[in-house]
Amino acid sequence: MDYAAALLAKLPGTSPRRSKDLRRLIETLESYIQDDQIEQITKAYEFGAHAHAGQTRISGEPYISHPVAVAQSLAEMHLDPQTIVAAILHDVVEDTDIPVSVLKEEFGEEVAALVDGVSKLDQMHFTNRAEAQAESFRKMMLAMIEDIRVILVKLADRLHNMSTLDAMPREKQARIARETLEIYAPIANRLGINHLKVALEDLGFRYLYPFRYAVLKRALKRSKGSQRQIVKKISERIQIAMEEEKIFGEVHGREKHLYSIYKKMAEKKRLLSDVVDVYGFRIVVDDVNTCYRLLGIVHGLYKPMPGRFKDYIAIPRINGYQSLHTTLFGPKGLPLEVQIRTKDMDTVAEAGVAAHWQYKAIDKTTAGPQRRARDWLSHLDEIQQTGTSEEFLES
Numbered sequence: 001m002d003y004a005a006a007l008l009a010k011l012p013g014t015s016p017r018r019s020k021d022l023r024r025l026i027e028t029l030e031s032y033i034q035d036d037q038i039e040q041i042t043k044a045y046e047f048g049a050h051a052h053a054g055q056t057r058i059s060g061e062p063y064i065s066h067p068v069a070v071a072q073s074l075a076e077m078h079l080d081p082q083t084i085v086a087a088i089l090h091d092v093v094e095d096t097d098i099p100v101s102v103l104k105e106e107f108g109e110e111v112a113a114l115v116d117g118v119s120k121l122d123q124m125h126f127t128n129r130a131e132a133q134a135e136s137f138r139k140m141m142l143a144m145i146e147d148i149r150v151i152l153v154k155l156a157d158r159l160h161n162m163s164t165l166d167a168m169p170r171e172k173q174a175r176i177a178r179e180t181l182e183i184y185a186p187i188a189n190r191l192g193i194n195h196l197k198v199a200l201e202d203l204g205f206r207y208l209y210p211f212r213y214a215v216l217k218r219a220l221k222r223s224k225g226s227q228r229q230i231v232k233k234i235s236e237r238i239q240i241a242m243e244e245e246k247i248f249g250e251v252h253g254r255e256k257h258l259y260s261i262y263k264k265m266a267e268k269k270r271l272l273s274d275v276v277d278v279y280g281f282r283i284v285v286d287d288v289n290t291c292y293r294l295l296g297i298v299h300g301l302y303k304p305m306p307g308r309f310k311d312y313i314a315i316p317r318i319n320g321y322q323s324l325h326t327t328l329f330g331p332k333g334l335p336l337e338v339q340i341r342t343k344d345m346d347t348v349a350e351a352g353v354a355a356h357w358q359y360k361a362i363d364k365t366t367a368g369p370q371r372r373a374r375d376w377l378s379h380l381d382e383i384q385q386t387g388t389s390e391e392f393l394e395s
């Protein structure tokens with residue numbers, strides 16, 4: 001019997017549905033953390049299930065399904081065991097009579113502080129976009145500097161609430177969706193956590209403008225078949241050119257997410273066909289020198305569009321993102337947007353600040369949370385001082 005099954009067998013009265021979610025969580029955790037810490041996480045599950053007993057989500061599911069789902073997304077980002085425990089317990093203080101002091105006794109100071117932070121953040125209400133942006137965002141970050149993981153739990157919480165929004169009345173859906181687009185997705189963006197940003201934006205779009213979302217989704221589906229062919233051909237051509245120069249790396253066709261397409265159409269007053277007929281590619285190579293060499297090679301394959309080249313390697317974006325960007329005239333003059341970066345840069349591009357939190361069981365030198373949060377912020381400061389990044393000027 002594997003470890004997950006052994007632990008599950010020890011839990012009293014878990015319904016099949018609940019143990020399925022927990023089993024999945026444990027399987028994810030087993031890939032990167034040690035058994036004794038997984039035990040602490042199942043203890044949190046028992047504790048949480050007991051505390052929320054009798055409560056249900058609006059969908060009718062037992063309440064514990066929600067915090068377990070939140071823990072699941074954080075586990076997929078390989079966050080540390082304390083964050084996972086805090087995610088499972090994140091609504092306990094807010095929604096049950098259990099005080100923070102009990103969490104401190106049961107799970108330690110760090111977990112209690114995280115849960116306390118999330119509960120306090122819940123009480124902060126931003127009324128508009130301006131409040132959540134630039135300076136005030138920075139202020140919030142500084143206030144939270146003690147632990148950025150609080151914000152990560154909050155973002156994962158919002159993601160799960162958004163993906164279970166169907167159960168809510170229409171009016172509430174729209175309000176929550178707007179708040180997600182105006183506040184939470186920009187925070188995910190600022191923290192550089194791309195997959196969270198994309199998921200929050202697409203869900204926000206879907207529930208704020210259900211009709212536009214449905215129309216756009218259908219139209220995109222129609223154009224996908226022919227698009228894939230073109231992407232495949234161009235990828236192959238780049239790959240061959242790379243092999244000739246003995247450059248090793250991966251070429252990916254990039255699909256744009258619905259909300260980014262919608263935003264381009266709305267802001268630049270473009271037709272769907274103008275926005276969709278832009279092909280995106282991402283090339284990941286071993287080191288920085290190769291990035292620049294490869295740039296020369298793709299510029300030899302297809303003519304670059306004047307004024308579209310951006311060197312975010314030398315001048316990173318405000319959230320730490322690094323990459324070379326260029327736009328090329330592809331076959332039949334179709335624009336090809338190409339991003340070239342190293343593996344490390346690619347990790348940062350997807351995980352952002354979460355990359356700094358990824359938990360490594362063997363790493364004994366791990367600095368405390370405050371230290372790491374400060375390192376990250378000062379890293380951002382450095383970036384900002386070196387740059388005239390357009391984003392920085394804008395903000």
Ligand code: MN
Nearest residue numbers: 066090091157
């Ligand atoms: Mn919650």
